[in-house]
Amino acid sequence: MSQVEAPRGRTCSRRLRSVALLTSGVLALPALAACSSSDDESKARPPAQDIAPAGRDATADGGTVRWAVDSVPATLNAFQADADATTARIADAVLPALFTVDERGRPQRNPDYLESAEVVEREPKQVVLYKLNQQAVWSDGREIGAPDFLAQWRALSGKDSAFWTARNAGYERIDRVERGSSDLEVKVTFSKPYADWRSLFTPLYPKEVTATPAAFNERARTALAATAGPFRVQKVDAGAKSTTLVRNPRWWGQRAKLESLVLAAVPRDERVAALAKGTLDVAEIDPSGAERIAYAAKDAGRGGKPVAHGPGADTTPSAALRSWALAHGSDESLAESARATRERTAEARQKYAEEQSALRAFRVRKSLEPAYTQLAMNGENGPLADERVRRAVARALDREELAETVLAPLGLPADPPGSHLALAGQPLYKDSSGALGKQSTQEAQGLLADAGWTPGGARQKPEPAEAGAGRGPSGSASPSGGREGAKGAAAQDGAKEDGGERGDRAATPSARASGAASDDGLYIVGDGKPATDARLRDRAPGAVHVLAPAPAAALHSLALERQARAVADGQDAAAAGGPHRGDGVAGAYAPRGSAAPAPAGGAVGKDGKALSLRFVLPSGPGSQVLRSVGDKIARMLQRVGIRTEIVKVDDESYFKDHVASGDYDLALYSWPSSAYPATDARPIYAKPKPASDGSLLVEQNYTRVGSDYIDQLFDQAAGELNEDAARDLMRRADARIWAAAGSIPLYQRPELVAVRSSLANVGAFGFKTPAHQHIGYKKAQVNGEGKQ
Structure with missing residues (x-):
């Protein structure tokens, strides 16, 4: 996608x-408690892979797969800032990954490189002992071992600014890297505990890449001194916009089925056409491309005639008749133009039909x-x-x-x-x-009102009235004077008066300066801001804080604040002291009947400015x-x-x-x-x-x-x-x-991947790290639809 x-x-x-x-x-936070366990279980199933799995005995040796990527890699060093997704794909195929990711997104030890890896000490410091596969070697024949771990840690620890690294997460916690009983044992001691230690040393580069800033910063951008995967890098061709990987003859694991893998940089909007031309075998595509391939399968039963889609598919019968009439009419200039248009449409339809025919060789893995x-x-x-x-x-x-x-x-x-x-x-x-x-539209409006964004706030306030005129609670002139006039103006403006008669019911300092509760249990301080627990607790000794019953918006905000803290700390929302909805369900709701008004045909605003x-x-x-x-x-x-x-x-x-x-x-x-x-x-x-x-x-x-x-x-x-x-x-x-x-x-x-139907073990991988050595053509088809 x-x-x-x-x-x-x-x-x-x-x-x-x-x-x-x-x-x-x-x-x-309505009901801040998390979903029930049954809800979590029903939604916690991992999405299934769709890769057309096949055993190695069902796939043939040989062949080339051309796989669409977004770019030629800017660098082959995955730890540099401009490393991209193509860098990652190459690293997966040519470099050691000590831990891969399974179908549930969990790290798993990779037996091709590790016999074991575990925390052997926790106190006084965390120590991890790696035991490497005795057959694991770099493409130059040298065994993978402790010197490679040591050089990579020094390059990525952040202690030497000469190395241009993007991140040092985890490596900066390492105190030292030591050789064990042999180079195939590596002992890593941490200065402070690190839970994600499995993320380290993946990918692992040879010491020739990480030992010096020059090799790390410059040479590793375009070439790797050695690799250790089922494939190796043969060529990065910026002109051809492709990177070619070929089998690694020194690979000790299961031999790669493919002879070569070409990563071709193809823009997303050009991939369907490239698939149809036969210049791609695998490509991640968008939903419109997936739809075309699905249509191609339907077209197969129509004798090659596309179904109702493609160029000119939306032409109505009357428009088609008019086009024919113009092309055969007496006005030669109009006829010539109409004929040219019909010829272009016919050519486009023919090209589209040919592409659809070619696209029948693909399936969308999703x-x-x-x-x-x-x-x-x-x-x-x-x-x-x-x-x-x-x-x-x-x-x-x-x-x-x-x-x-x-x-x-x-x-x-x-x-x-x-x-x-x-x-x-x-x-x-x-x-x-x-x-x-x-x-919740109602809750959203209440939060906006609490923040001062109201339906009437987008309108400019009227000029102050002359002396003697009645004023509402906000200080604006009331047409009929006094409080009743203020209510009328508020209703005319589409606004709801907060807190009822709060001006008439102001609490006395002696009764409420300490935060005594009203019927609703919450008050606002005399400065108009909510009397949160912290504000009441931290007030200056002896200070007078006049409180009044809080408006609905303030009640709403304080309840939400309390319940957010409760839920984030694993407590029960209902015990957080907030108001409840009328139906008795705990949650962040204003008291019954105090919802903010719906916007009356326009944007909410504040101080005459709409919220945009x-x-x-x-x-x-x-x-x-x-x-x-x-x-x-x-x-x-x-x-x-x-x-x-x-x-x-x-x-x-x-x-x-x-x-x-x-x-x-x-x-x-x-x-x-x-x-x-x-x-x-x-x-x-x-x-x-x-x-x-x-x-x-x-x-x-x-x-x-x-x-x-x-x-x-x-x-x-x-x-x-x-x-x-x-x-x-x-x-x-x-x-x-x-x-x-x-x-x-x-x-x-969504993960939508167009794959030649003769290919196996490739497609939409989901969480799981691809096993490039198993990708191949089905034996019965390697010389048919498959590309050699």
Whole structure:
């Protein structure tokens, strides 16, 4: 599927830690308790792989597969900042991966390289002992061993700035790397505990690449001194826009079935035509391409005649008759033009029919990709700096509808992701979206009202009346004078009066300065702001704080605040002290009868300014799905009174010039899931820090929304060696991320791969790391449809 994937700091194992693809991807807590176990279990099944599996005895030796990628690799060094998805695919095929990822997104020891790897000491320091496969050798014949581990640690530890590394996560925690009883045993001692130690040394480079800055920074960009996988790099051809991998004769594992694998850089919108021409055998495609291939299968039973699609398919009978009449009419100039048009249409139809005929040799393999598309909200400044507005945006979204829009037509499961840190099927996965709440127009409007954005706020306030005129609570002139006039003006303006007769019922200092409760249990301080627990607790000794019954919006905000803290810390939401809905269900709801009014035919506003958000989307030919989702989101926001200004920009500038630089309010892009979320997800949600030059250091947190507590939870999880305890910390962090409402996961991305039907063991891999040595042509077809 064509979409935008957010840039990552480096590329390690397949896509789970990938860098960018640009392929044009309030605290409102009703029932903060997470889903029931049965709900979690029903939604936690991993998506099935679709790779046409076949045993090695059913696949032939030989042949070449031409596989579409997005680019010629900028570098072959996966630890450099400009490493891309093609770099990752090459690394998977030619370099050691000590741990791969299984179909459930879990790291698994790779026996081709490791006999064992385990934590052998926890105190006083964590020690991991690796025992390497005795047959494992580099392509130059040297055994893989401790010198390679030592050189890679020194290059990536961050202690030597001469090495241009993108990230040092995990390697900076290593205290020393030592040889064991032989070079095939490696002892790694950590200065502080590291739960994601399995993420290290994958891919593993030979010491010739990592020993010196010159080799690491420059030479490894275009060539590798040695490799150690089922394939090796034969040539990177920038002119031909391809990278050729061939069998590694020194590979000790199961021999690669294919003789060669060509990674061809083909733009997404040109891949279907390339498949039809026979210049590609495998290509990830978008839904429109998948639809064409599906139509091609239907066309097979029609004698080669395409069904009702393709060039001219939308021509009505009357239009066709008119075209024929013009082409055969007496007006020669009109006839000539009409004949030329008909000839072009006929040629286009013929070309389309030929392509459809060729596309019958392909099948679309589909699954859910280990990545999700999110709505990102820039919380650095503007209206979205107010968390209540972000939560209102989130509560306005029908995530189920958005997921179904993208996935249901493809026959794929359309459950919106319930976690930022894991996807269904992974052990960490638990639906924590309850920390934000489901779609609710009423709740979204209440949050906006609490933030001061009201239906009448977009209108300019009238000039103050002359002395003696009656005024309403806000100070605006009342046409009939006094309080009744204020009520009439408020009703005329479409606004709802907050808190009833709060001006007449102001609490006395002696009775309520200490925070005594009213019937609703909550008050506002005399300065008009909610009397949160912290404000009452921290007031200056002896200070007089006049309190009055809180308006519905203030009640709403305080209840949500209390319940968000409760749910993120694993407590029961109902015990958090917040109001309840009229039906008795615990949650973040204002008291009965106090809902904010619906926008009366327009945008909500504040101080005469309408609430409008700048929604930036990519404009490339492969981003139709994102734009369709963006349009739906805009309509959903309009229903609660939020306007959107949709701005379409070039794919090339979308991330760098808009998302990464913060030039947006709303944006859509994707993040890959990781087997190591404590390490890989931390920079995505880390609280931005001010730099010495006054700028903001955001790492990969392009929403600019974070908190110290979320950072602490990530740090604790990264150092927790007990897997159950680490998982609990990550789930608590996820609940906090949901409550902060900086990013809202919408749907797991579809993985659609067109594969020549004669190929086996390749297609939509889902979570699982591809085993390139098993990809091959079926024996009965290697000399038929298969390409040699």
